[in-house]
Amino acid sequence: MLLNSVIIVLREVLEAALLISVFMATSRYLGLSNRWVIIALILGGIGAAAYGYLLGPISELLDGVGQEVGNATLQLATFLLLVPTAFQVSRRSTLAGRHGELLPLLMAAAVMLAVVREGAEILVYVSGFWEVRDFLSAVGVGSLIGACIGLSVGVLVYFLLVALPAKRALLAYGTLLLLIAAGMSLQATALLIQADWISVTGALWNTSAILPEDSLVGQLLYAFVGYEASPSATEVIVYVSSMAVVAVAFLAGRSRNRGGAGNLV
């Protein structure tokens, strides 16, 4: 029961922690304040409690696929926030200190949505043991350990990113944003397939024999890049086009940047 709680909570915390680390490192790189994180966490926590509390009725909506559609909406919204984030990050990279509080707002909103989704699941899991007191302490301790491991990975990633040489950092942040964003829209697509809102014809390939999704590396890759061992053609198309959209936003920010720099001179 203890180990199980560790794994469940770790899986949920890891995804949100990675997003937060990447954003915090980016903020620091751009010389922005990281105050938005606290607000995002508080609002996300409140949202998670509400979403978790209402998950029963929400699940019954839309002919019993309300949960899938709800989660997919949160993930697609995160993706939509990450597109202008990528644009703003590359635009601001050489215009540090100049105007625009838009970026912290975008990051805060994305983190809040991630916390709502992941937090609600943890709350549903833990609250299930409220009745069965025998396991409550094991689940409590396990969840705490899981959360701590997840946060430690987040902190590690943050310091690895901060330690990057300035020249490479921007590319690293751009790449990470692109992968996280594509992973979000991929997961949303998988949920809509599960809800039968999107029809698919079957898996395009299957790499579960080489790299199983439930392995440690598989889990880390899932959290980082949305790794899926047997994706459908639809999912592959969505993944690749999401990456393309974020890449274009990032490059557009850079070219705008050069134009802006010219004006300054």
Added chain:
Amino acid sequence: MRKLLQARTRLLVTTLCCLLLAPSFAAAPEFEIEIRNHLFQPDTLVIPANTKVKLIVYNRDATPEEFESFELNREKVILGGRKAIIFIGPLAPGEYPFFGEFNPQTALGTIIAKDESDAAE
């Protein structure tokens, strides 16, 4: 005569439309599983291969469970005393394990996708 031809054409078009649209309107075959005392009942489910099916999972326990399968790319929280609808497939013939993420030691099951001809045996 002309009227008759028109009527026939209309009938033909209607029939063709019906035939073309029929597969997309056909409801996915339904299968049911229960969760009781953190166990799936039945724990093995044979479904037709290459067909989308509608799986209804009833959680008879008071505690929540998460239906999860890496092989099926599915995950869904089912609160205590509630049911969940999960669409699966179309799947290539084979075995697809699933588990209850909240009780992974006991809540274990397998979906077996079989070709129609094999399943009839």
